[in-house]
Amino acid sequence: MLPLLLALAPLLAQQVNQPLPAWTEGTLDIHQINTGRGNATLFILPDGTSMLLDAGDLGRNAGPRGVPAKPDASRPPGEWIARYAARVLPSPALDYALLTHFHDDHMAGMADVGARLPIRKMLDRGWPNYEGLEPYQVPMLDKYRAFLKQKQVDTERFAAGRANQIVLRRAPQKYPNFQVRNVLVNTEVWTGVADNTRQQYPRMEDLAPADRPDENRRSLGFKLSYGKFDYGTFGDIPGRTREGGAPWEDMESAVAKAVGPLEAVILNHHGNRDSTNAFYLASTRPQVVIDPVWSSDHPAHDVLDRVLSQRVYPGPRDVFATNMAQANRDVIGPMLNSLKSSQGHILIRVDPGGATFRVVIVEDGDESMKVLAIHGPYQSR
Numbered sequence: 553m554l555p556l557l558l559a560l561a562p563l564l565a566q567q568v569n570q571p572l573p574a575w576t577e578g579t580l581d582i583h584q585i586n587t588g589r590g591n592a593t594l595f596i597l598p599d600g601t602s603m604l605l606d607a608g609d610l611g612r613n614a615g616p617r618g619v620p621a622k623p624d625a626s627r628p629p630g631e632w633i634a635r636y637a638a639r640v641l642p643s644p645a646l647d648y649a650l651l652t653h654f655h656d657d658h659m660a661g662m663a664d665v666g667a668r669l670p671i672r673k674m675l676d677r678g679w680p681n682y683e684g685l686e687p688y689q690v691p692m693l694d695k696y697r698a699f700l701k702q703k704q705v706d707t708e709r710f711a712a713g714r715a716n717q718i719v720l721r722r723a724p725q726k727y728p729n730f731q732v733r734n735v736l737v738n739t740e741v742w743t744g745v746a747d748n749t750r751q752q753y754p755r756m757e758d759l760a761p762a763d764r765p766d767e768n769r770r771s772l773g774f775k776l777s778y779g780k781f782d783y784g785t786f787g788d789i790p791g792r793t794r795e796g797g798a799p800w801e802d803m804e805s806a807v808a809k810a811v812g813p814l815e816a817v818i819l820n821h822h823g824n825r826d827s828t829n830a831f832y833l834a835s836t837r838p839q840v841v842i843d844p845v846w847s848s849d850h851p852a853h854d855v856l857d858r859v860l861s862q863r864v865y866p867g868p869r870d871v872f873a874t875n876m877a878q879a880n881r882d883v884i885g886p887m888l889n890s891l892k893s894s895q896g897h898i899l900i901r902v903d904p905g906g907a908t909f910r911v912v913i914v915e916d917g918d919e920s921m922k923v924l925a926i927h928g929p930y931q932s933r
């Protein structure tokens with residue numbers, strides 16, 4: 553059955569040990585780019601509209617818990633990301649770039665990307681006033697804002713609930729079953745009904761400073777749909793309260809109620825111990841789970857246990873990680889053997905219309921774009 557399905561698939565071009573074939577019109581490509589220094593997701597939408605979500609840069613030395621830089625440390629991560637994008641994009645420019653939140657493993661490389669690739673529209677959680685920042689975030693934000701000013705980048709604040717802020721720029725009429733739904737930003741969460749949102753937190757002025765939402769909880773995130781294919785990405789939101797904390801500190805459960813089932817997710821907060829609660833998993837019940845890892849505590853042992861649990865939700869699921877540390881293997885042990893891949897760029901390639909998709913693992917040790925493995929096809933539900 554599998555060979556027959558493969559033979560019938562419209563895009564069978566990719567082959568193991570060969571360079572990744574180019575994106576083609578109608579296909580949705582979602583590249584989880586591995587630099588070993590933070591997150592970067594590059595989207596090529598069905599009409600060729602391009603979008604980069606995050607460009608992390610932890611600096612040259614990721615510390616004893618970190619992983620090696622990929623392909624190597626000779627260039628900053630933002631430059632590697634821009635070069636990757638230039639190789640795969642149908643035209644060398646970004647229609648959209650977004651920052652989920654203002655931490656170095658998500659934002660610090662964006663100015664380096666923008667120095668090499670034009671960005672037509674920038675979306676972040678804070679434009680134009682950027683309130684609520686911690687002092688250590690200010691230098692990163694200064695560099696980012698200087699870049700926006702120098703390049704005169706058209707910038708907007710991401711708005712929760714909307715499905716018309718990120719749109720197809722080239723041929724929207726050809727793909728009426730494609731949509732990006734903004735789900736949350738600054739703890740304001742889409743309700744799942746029309747464009748309505750609700751604020752998850754009480755009024756800031758009613759909270760002690762230590763109880764106000766931290767940067768991770770302020771992350772922006774969205775649900776991307778193409779026919780029956782649904783993908784969710786929600787930055788570093790946690791799915792737990794702090795010990796003794798208020799119930800509204802759990803951002804994942806509110807997101808899960810709004811978005812419903814998803815074919816594929818990227819683990820929130822890199823699969824850190826405060827993320828990926830059982831309700832979130834049981835509600836989204838993904839077939840494909842991607843963990844963007846750069847530290848020996850990604851994923852947490854108990855998070856991986858939940859992700860793999862048939863009690864949390866039944867049915868098959870494949871788990872992929874970008875860059876698993878040896879220290880994590882030492883601690884977690886054989887459970888990590890159930891991952892389908894633990895090193896490399898991870899491409900979700902969705903066939904025209906969205907009914908089927910594959911996961912393609914791409915070499916991250918050089919710029920050859922060599923295909924290392926192909927998983928699927930998966931059927932969207």
Ligand SMILES: [Zn+2]
Pocket residue numbers: 655657658788821822
């Ligand atoms: Zn992060």
